[in-house]
Structure formats: structure tokens, C-alpha cells
Amino acid sequence: MRAQLPAADEGGTVRIGDAPEPEPAADEALVAVEAYSVNRGESFQLDGQLDRRWPGWRPGKDVAGTVVRAAADGTGPAAGTRVVGHPPAYGWAERVAVPVHSLAALPDSVDAVTAAALPLAGITALRLLRAAGPVAGRRVLLTGASGGVGHYVTELAASSGAAVTAVSATRERGARLLELGAEAVVTSPEDAEGPYDVVLESVGGDSLPAALARLAPGGLLVWFGQASRTPVTLDFFDFFGGPAQARIAHFDYTRADTTYAAELATLVRLVAGGRLHPEIGSVRDWSRTGDAITDIRARRVRGNAVLTVG
Structure with a gap:
């Protein structure tokens, strides 16, 4: 073949x-x-x-x-x-x-x-939002939002009641995210008006520490990628002087208590019902x-x- x-x-x-x-x-x-x-x-x-x-x-x-x-x-x-x-x-x-x-x-x-x-983008989005916990009424900052995962996360989170700020390289690339329910689109984490209850970070490099600084006290940053291929440098004292009791969680989409088949069936049902685009x-x-x-x-x-x- x-x-x-x-x-x-x-x-x-x-x-x-x-x-x-x-x-x-x-x-x-x-x-x-x-x-x-x-x-x-x-x-x-x-x-x-x-x-x-x-x-x-x-x-x-x-x-x-x-x-x-x-x-x-x-x-x-x-x-x-x-x-x-x-x-x-x-x-x-x-x-x-x-x-x-x-x-x-x-x-x-x-x-x-x-x-x-x-499959990959949709399953990642479903599992990422579960890792973030309940998002209804919470402020969510999403970096690298104009890729496949970002569009799914934005629509799913917004439809669940989250106020999503999406970070996209350009406003043109981020325009569709507004249509899918994002409250705001910015071109860098530094432009995001925090604090945020949850940060979903996928870029790495300078993006992660900038996004981390915008967490609310007790907030959660879920680190799910490094699309920039640039390593992250975090200074303990900057972190210590930032949001009190902030947490950073590692994320691996392959680790879950549900099968890919179950996740795919959910995604198909949402698409067929006009609830996911x-x-x-x-x-x-x-x-x-x-x-x-x-x-x-x-x-x-x-x-x-x-x-x-x-």
C-alpha cells in the first residue's frame, strides 16, 4: 500500500x-x-x-x-x-x-x-479542562490559542461558563476565537489583564513566567506544551513574590481514566449536535x-x- x-x-x-x-x-x-x-x-x-x-x-x-x-x-x-x-x-x-x-x-x-x-487536539482539550477543574465563572488565560487545541479549549471552556482570554500571535489569527466565545484576544501574556484563576500554558520560553505572574492567589497553571521549543527559566524569588500559593501542574494528555474511544465519542456527539466547531x-x-x-x-x-x- x-x-x-x-x-x-x-x-x-x-x-x-x-x-x-x-x-x-x-x-x-x-x-x-x-x-x-x-x-x-x-x-x-x-x-x-x-x-x-x-x-x-x-x-x-x-x-x-x-x-x-x-x-x-x-x-x-x-x-x-x-x-x-x-x-x-x-x-x-x-x-x-x-x-x-x-x-x-x-x-x-x-x-x-x-x-x-x-482526535489529538480534541482529546487534549477535553482532558486539559478536566485537569483545570470546574471553570464555570472562573477567569482562564490560554496561551498558544490559535492552534488546534486552543480553538477546542476556547469553545468548550466558554460554553461551560468560563471567561477566556486567548493569547494569539496576531489578532487576525485570534479573530475566530472571539466567535467561539473568548472574552478577549491579546498578542502576549504581558497584555492580559489578570488575575486569572487558571492559566493553560503551551508556549514555553518567556510566555510561561509572564502568564504565571498573572495568576490569582491560589491559582493553577497547567503546563501542557512548549510550542516555541524555547526552554523555560523560572526564578524562585520571582515566583515566591508572585501570586500566593500558586501551583504549576504537569499535563500529559495520554494519562487519563477514560479511553480515547470514549473521548472521541464525546467529541463526535458535540460536533453532531452543533455544540463544537x-x-x-x-x-x-x-x-x-x-x-x-x-x-x-x-x-x-x-x-x-x-x-x-x-
Whole structure:
């Protein structure tokens, strides 16, 4: 079959080539991929900045398509079911094996392109907000808000009653966040008018200490990314002189007491009910995956970039 293969000699991108047919385990369904999404983390893996490879590794964690062979153990969706899935890798291909605990069925009202934008960003948003605790009536500061996760967090938090201030590189990139319920959009944490009960930080570098300084006493900062690739430097005495009893929490979206299937089913239900609106900034044929990766690295894509498999 055809698949996107890492092309290390081409700037950390991919090329279409031949790959072995998937060999599903007993609890995996074989899915014919119709669309997939590219995430920033996968671009980090491809250029070596995030070392999560193993022998034979190929990228691809967000897919939508149709089950062509149900799991051998009898669990999960039947053959012919339209699904959205979150495999650990290998999804940028014509076919992929996906664990049934990482699959959810799609209603006719949710197309493959929309569904492909849901898994990593949507699951992260759901779990991130659970880590933040109840947000109704609370002030929330969200950095790196114009990416895929940020759009979902903004809409979900605002619909839950939070007053969200979104930090976006430009006001143009942040315009959609206002439509999704953000109370304000600023271009740096320094411009945000605190204090905030919760800070959701994904940029790193100078962004985290600036956002931390805007926490209310007893507030919580959840650190869920470092998109800038710039390490964070915190001075204890600055922190000590800041918000009293402020807390910093590490976040890993893969750690939860719910399955990916359950999270995907929730996201699909919200989309089908008109309560969640994936922001898809780019839709292209999968032959242009390399271009999508380049644009994501240059922050030229707002929300998610989706590729369709011909």
C-alpha cells in the first residue's frame, strides 16, 4: 500500500512510498483512511526535536475512514462502519490498524474531513479542562490559542461558563476565537489583564513566567506544551513574590481514566449536535502533506490542517 514515509534528507518532512500492509492485532480494526490531520508534535518527531520513534515508525495519529475488517476478537465497530480513530502512529497511509479502544463511530452528519481534525487536539482539550477543574465563572488565560487545541479549549471552556482570554500571535489569527466565545484576544501574556484563576500554558520560553505572574492567589497553571521549543527559566524569588500559593501542574494528555474511544465519542456527539466547531485552516490532497508540515511549522495554519487520501 501507499503511505507517507519519513524523508529525513528532505528537511524533516515526508514522501509517498510503499509500506507493508498493516497486520492488525486481535483487538485492532483495519481502517481505510479517507482523511488525516497533521499535528505540531508530529512535525517535531519528523525533524528530530521530539524523539518518539521506534524501528519502522511512520507518522499519523489522527484518522477518519471506514472499517474494512473488524477486530478479530469481536469487539469494536463492524466492517463498513465510518469511524474516527487515534492510533499511536502509522495513520498517514491508505490503511491503518487501530485499537478498538481508540475508535468511535461517525454519524452521517459528520464528514471525514471534520472528524480527522478531532482526535489529538480534541482529546487534549477535553482532558486539559478536566485537569483545570470546574471553570464555570472562573477567569482562564490560554496561551498558544490559535492552534488546534486552543480553538477546542476556547469553545468548550466558554460554553461551560468560563471567561477566556486567548493569547494569539496576531489578532487576525485570534479573530475566530472571539466567535467561539473568548472574552478577549491579546498578542502576549504581558497584555492580559489578570488575575486569572487558571492559566493553560503551551508556549514555553518567556510566555510561561509572564502568564504565571498573572495568576490569582491560589491559582493553577497547567503546563501542557512548549510550542516555541524555547526552554523555560523560572526564578524562585520571582515566583515566591508572585501570586500566593500558586501551583504549576504537569499535563500529559495520554494519562487519563477514560479511553480515547470514549473521548472521541464525546467529541463526535458535540460536533453532531452543533455544540463544537472544529477549526480547519487547511484542507489539501495528501500529496501535499509536506507543504502542510512546512506551513504548520511557520504558523501559517489556524486550527487544524487536514489531508484527504485519494
